[in-house]
Amino acid sequence: MGEIEHAKIIRIARESGEEVVPEPVDLAARVRELRKARGWTLEQAAAQAGLARSTLSKIENGQMSPTYEALKKLAEGLAISVPQLFTPPSKGQVTGRMAVTRAGEGVAHLTTTYEHELLANALRNKQMLPYRARIRARSFEEFHGWVRHDGEEFLYVLTGIVRLYTEFYEPQELKRGDSAYYDASMGHNLVSVSHEDATVLWVTSLV
DNA sequence: CCAACCCATTCGTGTTGAAA
DNA sequence: TTTCAACACGAATGGGTTGG
Structure with missing residues (x-):
């Protein structure tokens, strides 16, 4: 027994x-969220990813869709995988x-x-x-x-x-x-x- | 109050690849 | 080849905060 x-x-x-239902998440918001979660400025995040901060700004504001190259750099800079960029964060993943x-x-x-x-x-x-x-x-x-x-x-x-x-x-x-x-x-x-x-x-x- | 700063956004320009 | 659209960048601009 x-x-x-x-x-x-x-x-x-x-x-x-709670189970996370995979729903389409817009990349812009996701990127901003990930950056904010780390407490990084555009400058810091851009440096990590090897992109210009203006580029990152446009990505976060939906004014530009990044190339695959940029996505790879971005994922690397944020220390996550590319697929995770499109995955809505699970509720419990909030830091702290x-x-x-x-x-x-x-x-x-x-x-x-x-x-x-x-x-x-x-x-x-x-x-x-x-x-x-x-x-x-x-x-x-x-x-x-x-x-x-x-x-x-x-x-x-x-x-x-x-x-x-x-x-x-x-x-x-x-x-x-x-x-x-x-x-x-x-x-x-x-x-x-x-x-x-x-x-x-x-x-x-x-x- | 204003100067100095930091941060994000917008602007102008160069590059590239595809279509006409 | 010329044209056009999209990406990426640095510089300029604007908003907000802090310290004197």
């Missing part, structure tokens, strides 16, 4: 990001997001094997899923098979001692301060071996 719940919160987190979660104020999510405290839960559409977990499981048998999902996972032991079972490696005993990083598509289950339930910081990538 535990592994199902575990997989579920990850899936929910993954799906909570932040979420602070005070100790013990994460969103609780209980399972038979783990007690999850989701951190930065207010932040939607994020690339990582951080949570603190209390490991209640004491033996591998408490899980029904391997826990596995997409993405990569980072694990840092906060208190106690855990044993990390993985599909392809020998079980690892990890104590406070130890950490592990692994592909989450590889089966992975965690149990406490210390007298008290261990707690760990887990970060799962949602990409």
Whole structure:
């Protein structure tokens, strides 16, 4: 049961990001938006792209449609790909997001094997899923098979001692301060071996 | 208040490629 | 070849802010 719940919160987190409908976006506005997002002036952006600022101005005002060469330079200067120039920005891509979660104020999510405290839960559409977990499981048998999902996972032991079972490696005993990083598509289950339930910081990538 | 500045836009010109 | 349209540039212009 535990592994199902575990997989579920990850899936929910993954799906909570709003889907972006690809709609035609006009290049002019997009370029200006990208430039502004970096806090650049026309001069700075033009220097980055290797274009004249007047040219960039015209592009942003729809007075000129750039050649493919200019588009390539522009994309390079803005450190993005050419296709991204025509892709409307996803909502969460706005720079400067932040979420602070005070100790013990994460969103609780209980399972038979783990007690999850989701951190930065207010932040939607994020690339990582951080949570603190209390490991209640004491033996591998408490899980029904391997826990596995997409993405990569980072694990840092906060208190106690855990044993990390993985599909392809020998079980690892990890104590406070130890950490592990692994592909989450590889089966992975965690149990406490210390007298008290261990707690760990887990970060799962949602990409 | 005005000078000095910064930034964005507009203007005038050179270049290039395609059509007549 | 001449003509025309479009791109790109630097210089000039205009709007807005800051400091004396």
